[in-house]
Amino acid sequence: MSGYPIVTKRRLAPSITLLEVKAPRVARKAHAGQFVMLRVSEQGERIPLTIADKAPEKGTITIVFQSIGFTTKQLAAMEAGQSLADVLGPLGRETEVEKVGRVVCVAGGVGIAFIYPEIKAFAEAGNEVISILGARNKDLFFFVDEIRDLSSELHLCTDDGTLGAHGLVTDVLRGLLEKGERYDKCIAIGPIPMMRATTALTKEWNLPTLVSLDPIMVDGTGMCGSCRVTVGGEVKFACVDGPDFDGHQVDFDELAKRKRAFVEEEQCLLAQAAEELEKQRDDTNTETPS
Ligand code: FES
Incomplete structure (x- = not known):
């Protein structure tokens, strides 16, 4: 069979999907923090996706x-x-995983999938991992059991209060810090506003914080410049210099602005696809039964 076969598909939550894909070379070489660039079809665009898990013995990766x-x-x-x-990869630098002591891992939304390999790697390196996961509501959580197994504490929170604490991951983290909990490192992965708020909080507490950035990427190999981010006043390319960066140094305003660059084009494509689908439905409905 040509291409990269999908071995398993699971719907984790409304609009969140897990695919296990056969990609033996990537599975053998991948480390926490790395990603792949994939194309659905020969004519399709390339998109970057973090490698959420790997099974080298089966030759598969999970996205x-x-x-x-x-x-x-x-x-x-x-x-x-x-x-x-x-499926091109693994790309990007692997996360520098060391034994530092207590690591608080904070993730929101689909960021839960991206922080899972980091939690695994930091726990395997002998760190105590404290996990804080947030979502809009209780139906949007996944990987909770897997993360609980690797963490000494697991804190859940929701925007609507349907599960865990009512509020944001930053409210939970602030509460723990104010109670006197101390950490040696923080890892924050999720939407830009969540990473911005988390890093603002950890800066107040002098807590080194790693974030994983997902700017727009085209080639994923440092050639096109589309994934440009500013970190500590210097231009970096997330695909080759990252995607992990010191969260206290990232220019999140610029990142948010650049992420919105193709919103109109994306909406046009979605509208065209919906029209196409509608037309196909009309053609099917008007076909004369034989
Ligand atoms: S995606 Fe082109 S330089 Fe990073």
């Missing part, structure tokens, strides 16, 4: 994504048995 854009919706429509055109 988790939220279907919000044109390509992620196409990807979510694929089924086990179908193949992706390309």
Whole structure:
């Protein structure tokens, strides 16, 4: 079979999908923090996705994504048995994992999938891991049991109070710090506002914080410049210099602005796809039964 076959597909939450994909070379070489660039079809755009897990013995990697854009919706429509055109990777620098002591891992939304390999790596390196996971509501959590098994404490919170504490991950972290808990490192992965708020809080407490950035990427190999971010006043390319960076040095305003650069084009593509689908439905409905 050509391409990269999808071995398993699971719907983790509304609009969040897990795919286990056969990519033996990537599975053998991948480390925490790295990502792949994939294409659904030969004509499709390349999109970066973090490697959420790997099983080198089976030759598979696991990716988790939220279907919000044109390509992620196409990807979510694929089924086990179908193949992706390309899976290029592992790309990016692996996370520097050391034994530092107590590591607080903070994730929001689909960021839970991306922090899972980091939690695993820091726990395996002998650190005590404290995890704080947040979501809009109780139906949007996943990997909770897996993360609980690796953590000495697990704190959940929701925006609407349907599970765990009512509030944001930063409220939980602030509460723990104010209670006297001390950590040696923080890892924060999630939407830009969440990483911005977390790093602002940890800066107050002088807590070194690593974030994983996902700016727009085109080639994923440092050639095109589309993933440019400013860190500590210097220009970096997230695909080759990151995606992990010192969160206290990241220019989140610039990152947020650059992420919005193609919003109109994306909406046009989604509208075209919806029209196409509508047309296909009309054609099917008007076909004369034989
Ligand atoms: S994606 Fe092109 S330079 Fe990083």
